[in-house]
Amino acid sequence: xxxxxxxxxxxxxxxxxxxxxxxxxxxxxxxxxxxxxxxxxxxxxxxxxxxxxxxxxxxxxxxxxxxxxxxxxxxxxxxxxxxxxxxxxxxxxxxxxxxxxxxxxxxxxxxxxxxxxxxxxxxxxxxxxxxxxxxxxxxxxxxxxxxxxxxxxxxxxxxxxxxxxxxxxxxxxxxxxxxxxxxxxxxxxxxxxxxxxxxxxxxxxxxx
Numbered sequence: 001x002x003x004x005x006x007x008x009x010x011x012x013x014x015x016x017x018x019x020x021x022x023x024x025x026x027x028x029x030x031x032x033x034x035x036x037x038x039x040x041x042x043x044x045x046x047x048x049x050x051x052x053x054x055x056x057x058x059x060x061x062x063x064x065x066x067x068x069x070x071x072x073x074x075x076x077x078x079x080x081x082x083x084x085x086x087x088x089x090x091x092x093x094x095x096x097x098x099x100x101x102x103x104x105x106x107x108x109x110x111x112x113x114x115x116x117x118x119x120x121x122x123x124x125x126x127x128x129x130x131x132x133x134x135x136x137x138x139x140x141x142x143x144x145x146x147x148x149x150x151x152x153x154x155x156x157x158x159x160x161x162x163x164x165x166x167x168x169x170x171x172x173x174x175x176x177x178x179x180x181x182x183x184x185x186x187x188x189x190x191x192x193x194x195x196x197x198x199x200x201x202x203x204x205x206x207x208x
Contacts, residue, residue: 012071012078013133015061019054019085020126026050026092027119033096034112044100051093058086073132077203084196088122091189095182102178110162111179114155114186121151121193128200135207141200148197155190159183 026047033043061082065071071078124144131141162183170176 012061012064012073013129015057015064015082016085016129016132017126019057019061019082019089020122020129022050022054022057023085023088023092024119024122024126026054026089027115027122030092030096031112031115031119033099034107034115036107040096040100040104044096047093047096051089054086054089058082073203074206077199077206081196081199081203084192084199085125087192088189088196091185091192092118095185095189098178098182098185102182104178104182108162108166108179110158110165111182111186113158114162114183114190117151117155117158118186118189118193121148121190124148124151125193125196125200128197132200132203135204138204138208141204145197145201148193152190152194155187159187 029038029043029047029050032038033040033047062079065075065078124147128141128144128148131137131144135141163180166176166179166183170179
């Protein structure tokens, strides 16, 4: 009975890394959208598909956690980490859906900038998560986490500049409301990336 509870075939790091890869795919797809490379409606559907895959992976991870007696890291950290990773993809999906709904034809440059920052953060998260398997290169992981914090600060700065320019230059109040929501949703996604970094940092501290 007890042996069946041991996590012989469950590797939570696999879940983390697979989810990180889906997060990058979602961010790459969103960058393509803001660069005007794809049809907004088609891309929204594509990102929605990625979001469904990420949701399924999250559910699988949580279910595995509930069935596992011994875990490689703290149970709370596993749950929070997979949930926060999913929040990033959810934010990208929600932003894309709003852009398609609002029929925003002309993409403002700050949206492209925020999309670029978000993609960079997602890539750093993937590398940091891969380092959790052994925790042998903690300094290298910490360097990635510091960069994610810097990217979040950059996202804050872009948001402030975007809103200032939006309120100053745009006369259409409907467009102002639409773009304000888009910018804030994108910045929220970078916040989620920082929260992921904070959880990874906590795991490293607890393991040291």
